[in-house]
Amino acid sequence: MTIKDITDFYKVGIWRDYSNKPQSQRLIIASFRMLILTIESFTTKRMINNAAALTYSTLLAIVPILAVVFAIARGFGYNKYIEEWFRNVLSSQPQAAETIIGFVNSYLIHTKSGIILGIGLVFMLWTVTMLIRNIELAFNNIWQVKKPRSFFRTVTDYMGMFILAPIIIVVTSGISIFVATVTSQTEGMELFAPMVRILWDIMPFVLMSAIFIALYVFMPNIRVKLKCAIWPGVLAGVAMQGLQLFYIHSQIWVSSYNAIYGSFAALPLFMLWVQISWSICLFGAELCYTSQNMEEYAFRTETYEISPRYRMIMSMLIMSMICKRFEKGESPYTALELKLNTNIPIRITQNILYELIDLGLINEISGDEKGDVSVYQPAQDISRLSVGRLIDKYETKGKWELKLNMSEANHEKWNKVIAEHSAYLKKQREILLKDL
Known part of the structure; x- marks a missing residue:
């Protein structure tokens, strides 16, 4: 098979009618079609730029969001556990985790003492709202949704996210603590110990996949079918855990980076980790869109290419x-x-x-x-x-007009x-x- 044959198959052959082929071949061809279309859309829509914009919004909003989460955790009486959970989430970025926890504790102390309380609340609401708004715009861009949420739905949906997201994080950390406790208590049981250990190992993948599936279904201002969001959510969740493992096992490279930049190295490394995370999230959203709209790609011409x-x-x-x-x-x-x-x-x-x-x-x-x-x-x-x-x-x-020289x-x-x-x-x- 020559390079020309591969190119022709990519441009023409894979888009032919394969309805008479066996189901296994049709499934493989459909998967390749979906992957090709997703990569093309991801690059043409410049999702990397959207990931960079979301990284900036995340850096602004992460401390206010975590302040709310930590405050709720303290109300339940296990603030130490939530800090440990956060360190586990950012196990690949230990320096960034400690720095952010320090910022959050300082934020809560100033808020509790009444210092710049009003300004702090306004800044918190603004940063969190801008982050959610930018996420919605990125997802609407992927789904080609021109009509944003109405003002009423924006207020109700965003307020629901403000209230539910911290509670979900606290409950999730509580489940992690419960599973960790059960795991430690069943170490001596030959029957249950392997099952509990497997549950403990796959739980981060399950939780991360559930988060991505929820994002893909609820964030765009359009009806998304759950069945079309499951596999993209699972793949994005596995990719995120793979990114964590890559960062954890690349400490030699991180150490050399620290030797050059010193304590300042935590910030660019954390920003890089956040941007890659958002890129994974947006690629999964693009895959979800392609999965739900494969039929429309039968005609692969963009509107600007039509005469x-x-x-x-x-x-x-x-x-x-x-x-x-x-x-x-x-x-x-x-x-x-x-x-x-x-x-x-x-x-x-x-x-x-x-x-x-x-x-x-x-x-x-x-x-x-x-x-x-x-x-x-x-x-x-x-x-x-x-x-x-x-x-x-x-x-x-x-509306744009240009004064033309018509003298001649x-x-x-x-x-x-x-x-x-x-x-x-x-x-x-x-x-x-x-x-x-």
């Missing part, structure tokens, strides 16, 4: 169907129904619908819950929505071009979209 003429024809077709449905008084179309009736891939259909919304030609109607399906109706009187109006909207889209132009010819184009638009305005 303006063909794009205009597709827009006319979609607008015509929306106007006809509205004129008949029937229920409005969803994006999926438009895709099924026009045979335009769903990804292209959704992008065209977003453009028509921006042009003020249609309205999106949806409930306040992210599981609700949006429907689309004309935003103007359908007796005024014509082919010419649609063309004119597309041609005049944008033949104004008579230019006036003829403009007049003929105006006459063309006037003629197209006689054709209503609902009549196509």
